[in-house]
Amino acid sequence: MPIEKPKVLIADTDKSSVRLLQQILADEGYETLVCETGRETLTRFDALSPEIVLIDWALPDMLGLEILRQIRLLQKNRSVYVMFLTAKGLRENIIKGINGGADDFMVKPFYAEELKARVKAGTRLISLQKQLVERNTMLEEFVYTVTHDLRTPLIALQLTSKQAFEGTFGEMPRAYLPILETTRRSIDDLLSMVANLLQVAKYESGDKKKGIDPEIRTELGALCRECMAELQPIYKRKNIEVRLASNIQEVWVNVERQDLKRVILNLLDNAIKFTPAKGEIRLSIELANQKVIVNVQDSGLGIKREEAKLLFERFARAKSSRHAPGTGLGLYLCRRIVEAHGGAVDCIPRPQGGTTFSFLLPVAQSRV
Numbered sequence: 001m002p003i004e005k006p007k008v009l010i011a012d013t014d015k016s017s018v019r020l021l022q023q024i025l026a027d028e029g030y031e032t033l034v035c036e037t038g039r040e041t042l043t044r045f046d047a048l049s050p051e052i053v054l055i056d057w058a059l060p061d062m063l064g065l066e067i068l069r070q071i072r073l074l075q076k077n078r079s080v081y082v083m084f085l086t087a088k089g090l091r092e093n094i095i096k097g098i099n100g101g102a103d104d105f106m107v108k109p110f111y112a113e114e115l116k117a118r119v120k121a122g123t124r125l126i127s128l129q130k131q132l133v134e135r136n137t138m139l140e141e142f143v144y145t146v147t148h149d150l151r152t153p154l155i156a157l158q159l160t161s162k163q164a165f166e167g168t169f170g171e172m173p174r175a176y177l178p179i180l181e182t183t184r185r186s187i188d189d190l191l192s193m194v195a196n197l198l199q200v201a202k203y204e205s206g207d208k209k210k211g212i213d214p215e216i217r218t219e220l221g222a223l224c225r226e227c228m229a230e231l232q233p234i235y236k237r238k239n240i241e242v243r244l245a246s247n248i249q250e251v252w253v254n255v256e257r258q259d260l261k262r263v264i265l266n267l268l269d270n271a272i273k274f275t276p277a278k279g280e281i282r283l284s285i286e287l288a289n290q291k292v293i294v295n296v297q298d299s300g301l302g303i304k305r306e307e308a309k310l311l312f313e314r315f316a317r318a319k320s321s322r323h324a325p326g327t328g329l330g331l332y333l334c335r336r337i338v339e340a341h342g343g344a345v346d347c348i349p350r351p352q353g354g355t356t357f358s359f360l361l362p363v364a365q366s367r368v
């Protein structure tokens, strides 16, 4: 595949050096733009999106390092190859430049062949990064479509298996009931996984508006009880006791019900999954300084302190529990949802065994 020539922005005041750079790059088929101040460089960078930027060590109004720092903020998801131009012998500048995020450097006065080779290397890297981003987007879209399409037949299966279990199609031989029960549980697990994947995709694509919308309100206490009821068949089967401790009548937060439900269900589901039979799970809701804290405390497997914080990363799973079914997206999604609403998540191993997962959210202001 032929590599398209990227636009090159040159930020330098040294006329002879600029002339030389322009000439060499033009001969190679690159389009060049020249800026003489830091401010101009940033404005034109933002407007014209060049993919290669050559910056002199210092411009009249700004140091090259500062221009680089701002370019990195402006470029967002775009790939940009930045190269410093430095005077001979200033080795410490080269180190500072690369540590400051530059991809390459060139010492003045430069040789035409060296410039061509370095810009070509930059072009190659940009092209590879673009391909990576494209592939990644394609893969994400593919996963989203497949997951989305899985939902409909799964919901149909969930419904028919429920009806079969309830005898809607006639009486079922007794021996079939436990099998059907296992099937229903597997369908529920799959649907929960699908829901997590779809929510993650929504949060990552930026579809979900960031920030707090005062019009969206959900009551936490009732939702916790609803989640407990939904998972009751699973924890009852394991003889696990789940209790809710709250001395608050009701507490409202500005989070969509479905999103908040995913957070609670994921934490509760983990607590049940990683707690052996006959264990205990305790949910608590506490109010402090206009914040509400929900704790999910279990008497389960526990986690290592050094692993605790990492579990909220994408696909993260503790070493001790990799054998258990799961995707490692549940806690990541919890964090994304909670942080998008101005809150925080945490996970603390309990000294007496088990773990406490908690999340904090600002309490919704009462409507006037």
Ligand SMILES: Nc1ncnc2c1ncn2[C@@H]1O[C@H](COP(=O)(O)OP(=O)(O)O)[C@@H](O)[C@H]1O
Pocket (backbone or CB within 6 Å): 266, 270, 271, 274, 298, 300, 301, 302, 303, 311, 316, 317, 318, 319, 321, 322, 325, 326, 327, 328, 329, 330, 331, 332, 355
């Ligand atoms: N209550 C818990 N007790 C012990 N380990 C837990 C608990 N909750 C989560 N973990 C650990 O964190 C990992 C990530 O959890 P999660 O993101 O929900 O993914 P999944 O449940 O799909 O594995 C789990 O695989 C497990 O190693």
Ligand SMILES: [Mg+2]
Pocket (backbone or CB within 6 Å): 266, 269, 270, 326, 330, 331
């Ligand atoms: Mg989970």
